[in-house]
Amino acid sequence: xxxxxxxxxxxxxxxxxxxxxxxxxxxxxxxxxxxxxxxxxxxxxxxxxxxxxxxxxxxxxxxxxxxxxxxxxxxxxxxxxxxxxxxxxxxxxxxxxxxxxxxxxxxxxxxxxxxxxxxxxxxxxxxxxxxxxxxxxxxxxxxxxxxxxxxxxxxxxxxxxxxxxxxxxxxxxxxxxxxxxxxx
Amino acid sequence: xxxxxxxxxxxxxxxxxxxxxxxxxxxxxxxxxxxxxxxxxxxxxxxxxxxxxxxxxxxxxxxxxxxxxxxxxxxxxxxxxxxxxxxxxxxxxxxxxxxxxxxxxxxxxxxxxxxxxxxxxxxxxxxxxxxxxxxxxxxxxxxxxxxxxxxxxxxxxxxxxxxxxxxxxxxxxxxxxxxxxxxxxxxxxxxxxxxxxxxxxxxxxxxxxxxxxxxxxxxxxxxxxxxxxxxxxxxxxxxxxxxxxxxxxxxxxxxxxxxxxxxxxxxxxxxxxxxxxxxxxxxxxxxxxxxxxxxxxxxxxxxxxxxxxxxxxxxxxxxxxxxxxxxxxxxxxxxxxxxxxxxxxxxxxxxxxxxxxxxxxxxxxxxxxxxxxxxxxxxxxxxxxxxxxxxxxxxxxxxxxxxxxxxxxxxxxxxxxxxxxxxxxxxxxxxxxxxxxxxxxxxxxxxxxxxxxxxxxxxxxxxxxxxxxxxxxxxxxxxxxxxxxxxxxxxxxxxxxxxxxxxxxxxxxxxxxxxxxxxxxxxxxxxxxxxxxxxxxxxxxxxxxxxxxxxxxxxxxxxxxxxxxxxxxxxxxxxxxxxxxxxxxxxxx
Numbered sequence: 001x002x003x004x005x006x007x008x009x010x011x012x013x014x015x016x017x018x019x020x021x022x023x024x025x026x027x028x029x030x031x032x033x034x035x036x037x038x039x040x041x042x043x044x045x046x047x048x049x050x051x052x053x054x055x056x057x058x059x060x061x062x063x064x065x066x067x068x069x070x071x072x073x074x075x076x077x078x079x080x081x082x083x084x085x086x087x088x089x090x091x092x093x094x095x096x097x098x099x100x101x102x103x104x105x106x107x108x109x110x111x112x113x114x115x116x117x118x119x120x121x122x123x124x125x126x127x128x129x130x131x132x133x134x135x136x137x138x139x140x141x142x143x144x145x146x147x148x149x150x151x152x153x154x155x156x157x158x159x160x161x162x163x164x165x166x167x168x169x170x171x172x173x174x175x176x177x178x179x180x181x182x183x184x
Numbered sequence: 185x186x187x188x189x190x191x192x193x194x195x196x197x198x199x200x201x202x203x204x205x206x207x208x209x210x211x212x213x214x215x216x217x218x219x220x221x222x223x224x225x226x227x228x229x230x231x232x233x234x235x236x237x238x239x240x241x242x243x244x245x246x247x248x249x250x251x252x253x254x255x256x257x258x259x260x261x262x263x264x265x266x267x268x269x270x271x272x273x274x275x276x277x278x279x280x281x282x283x284x285x286x287x288x289x290x291x292x293x294x295x296x297x298x299x300x301x302x303x304x305x306x307x308x309x310x311x312x313x314x315x316x317x318x319x320x321x322x323x324x325x326x327x328x329x330x331x332x333x334x335x336x337x338x339x340x341x342x343x344x345x346x347x348x349x350x351x352x353x354x355x356x357x358x359x360x361x362x363x364x365x366x367x368x369x370x371x372x373x374x375x376x377x378x379x380x381x382x383x384x385x386x387x388x389x390x391x392x393x394x395x396x397x398x399x400x401x402x403x404x405x406x407x408x409x410x411x412x413x414x415x416x417x418x419x420x421x422x423x424x425x426x427x428x429x430x431x432x433x434x435x436x437x438x439x440x441x442x443x444x445x446x447x448x449x450x451x452x453x454x455x456x457x458x459x460x461x462x463x464x465x466x467x468x469x470x471x472x473x474x475x476x477x478x479x480x481x482x483x484x485x486x487x488x489x490x491x492x493x494x495x496x497x498x499x500x501x502x503x504x505x506x507x508x509x510x511x512x513x514x515x516x517x518x519x520x521x522x523x524x525x526x527x528x529x530x531x532x533x534x535x536x537x538x539x540x541x542x543x544x545x546x547x548x549x550x551x552x553x554x555x556x557x558x559x560x561x562x563x564x565x566x567x568x569x570x571x572x573x574x575x576x577x578x579x580x581x582x583x584x585x586x587x588x589x590x591x592x593x594x595x596x597x598x599x600x601x602x603x604x605x606x607x608x609x610x611x612x613x614x615x616x617x618x619x620x621x622x623x624x625x626x627x628x629x630x631x632x633x634x635x636x637x638x639x640x641x642x643x644x645x646x647x648x649x650x651x652x653x654x655x656x657x658x659x660x661x662x663x664x665x666x667x668x669x670x671x672x673x674x675x676x677x678x679x680x681x682x683x684x685x686x687x688x689x690x691x692x693x694x695x696x697x698x699x700x701x702x703x704x705x706x707x708x709x710x711x712x713x714x715x716x717x718x719x720x721x722x723x724x725x726x727x728x729x730x731x732x733x734x735x736x737x738x739x740x741x742x743x744x745x746x747x748x749x750x751x752x753x754x755x756x757x758x759x760x761x762x763x764x765x766x767x768x769x770x771x772x773x
């Protein structure tokens with residue numbers, strides 16, 4: 001009757017993870033076919049990998065190729081598995097780990113709505129200018145800014161806007177590309 | 185040259201052009217046009233199953249025993265969902281399969297139509313690839329591509345979901361043409377890297393305690409791969425062990441054979457894996473039933489891993505020399521490179537290793553205490569093995585999942601690849617009976633035996649009706665202990681012998697059941713009568729349910745228990761397995 005006091009064993013063995021978690025940006029070239037995003041995302045959920053950000057759009061219309069930029073956090077060992085598992089998917093052409101393959105550029109675009117009046121409005125505009133944010137919509141009591149740059153720059157801009165009447169934010173997720181003449 | 189025909193006709197024509205002779209299926213509303221096309225031709229023969237899961241396992245048995253893809257045809261909705269277990273099974277064990285599922289008309293998709301389900305969504309994670317055909321123009325290419333993907337690289341199941349209006353639509357059919365098939369993103373690597381193979385052979389040439397650890401990849405690479413493995417083993421003089429899936433690739437009658445390894449593998453195979461200095465993994469994937477505790481797995485060896493799937497490399501165990509490629513080609517290269525470096529096996533250098541192995545062998549880890557009052561399950565399999573050897577027929581064995589499966593792997597011996605069909609990765613109870621039907625369809629004159637348990641066999645029992653309909657003389661050899669024996673064994677091991685729902689309080693009379701289906705039933709509970717009863721089963725020209733009443737609480741040993749490395753294997757003379765795992769081991773999940 002005190003069975004619940006005994007820890008139960010099972011048929012499985014789990015070894016402790018000793019490696020540190022890292023954040024990497026992967027660029028995945030895929031056939032733009034129905035269900036491809038579900039296939040990629042399904043792989044991540046089925047195997048327990050973490051996605052931080054995911055961006056997808058067709059990049060070569062003629063060949064119907066899409067490029068998925070996905071930011072993942074995992075141990076170095078799991079990162080290799082993620083790359084190999086992605087490559088195993090039939091419609092995946094190539095997978096590049098931009099973070100470990102050398103220098104790369106990472107950019108994101110955000111649309112940020114800020115409402116306010118008086119001094120706040122002037123301060124908002126000054127900061128937007130400093131961040132080179134463009135005004136894409138304006139009313140007497142609100143602005144929508146378009147800001148591009150590294151995710152950290154967008155994070156700081158949002159942080160500054162928060163006390164000044166931030167209403168809402170929409171971000172594209174990361175687009176990344178390697179530096180230098182080589183393509184994927 | 186294009187030929188004008190309906191989508192349904194294209195499906196059948198594509199099957200014929202792919203050389204498909206048999207398909208396993210079950211009709212339904214959405215599949216009717218394909219069935220109508222099937223009715224009007226003679227190239228492709230259809231086997232009507234009793235449940236779609238049966239169709240998938242039949243296709244697996246067919247594929248595993250022939251090396252050709254198994255083909256399944258089912259209707260939409262429940263037809264497709266019933267096939268999911270078999271698809272997953274085929275994915276886990278890398279079995280080439282093409283499963284055609286019918287779908288509601290495209291205009292009804294998304295409306296929760298009658299017998300509609302999101303087949304591609306449901307099967308996405310249990311197939312190698314899947315298609316929803318939205319235009320009849322795409323159908324010929326998709327059909328041929330499905331066969332290409334299912335059979336090449338690491339084989340697996342492919343689903344082609346075809347809406348009913350596409351089956352009726354007229355279009356141009358094209359014969360398979362490799363040039364037009366997918367080649368952009370799908371290019372499995374077949375040839376192993378020459379430097380890697382060289383490095384592997386160099387490592388093998390220096391080995392003092394080597395072992396070949398082979399798996400299902402050798403079987404999947406075709407009978408030639410097994411030939412090369414035998415040649416390489418002979419050249420090197422190294423011992424050979426194999427996973428459950430790889431049995432038969434290396435002959436069990438060869439003195440270099442160590443028996444199966446892993447959780448219920450032999451003492452000598454597991455200890456040799458633990459103590460080796462060079463491990464040569466050919467087409468196996470370091471499954472958790474093989475490695476036990478990963479951090480204590482073969483701690484002092486350099487590891488070579490040959491696998492066609494790059495994602496298998498370093499997935500579970502870190503290896504020193506990975507070789508990505510088809511086992512057949514890589515083994516052929518290894519033989520060539522070895523020959524170019526030496527003419528001698530490493531007999532002298534590894535003589536102490538063989539001496540050690542002989543000591544382990546002397547433990548006789550597959551031994552058991554026989555009885556003259558009750559049939560021991562191991563004894564039943566041994567007698568079955570001896571009897572089948574005298575038949576002069578090709579013998580194929582399938583199994584269900586559980587203790588009987590492990591006993592079959594331990595006590596039935598295989599000298600040829602493709603003669604052993606079992607559900608390894610997924611562990612699907614109910615696999616064996618339909619798989620045997622599939623094997624028998626492919627090999628009508630062979631002796632096909634499903635070594636079963638009374639619990640597993642009831643999961644797909646209805647396929648006996650299929651066997652009777654098509655006069656397929658499969659023999660179902662049930663080791664009946666009135667228990668889910670492996671579950672009962674784990675409950676002894678880990679749960680204080682509290683037998684939660686691991687026994688059958690109501691079993692059918694298997695003899696009467698066999699007769700009700702139109703087959704023959706035999707029951708045997710006396711060891712002295714076993715040989716005669718087996719002979720009666722083998723002599724009967726038709727399906728037989730053979731109910732062997734065996735020892736109820738026999739444990740399947742040897743066994744590497746939870747939380748233990750290979751060298752802490754439980755041997756058959758252990759009295760009470762309940763005392764073996766300590767608190768620390770129990771807490772491991």
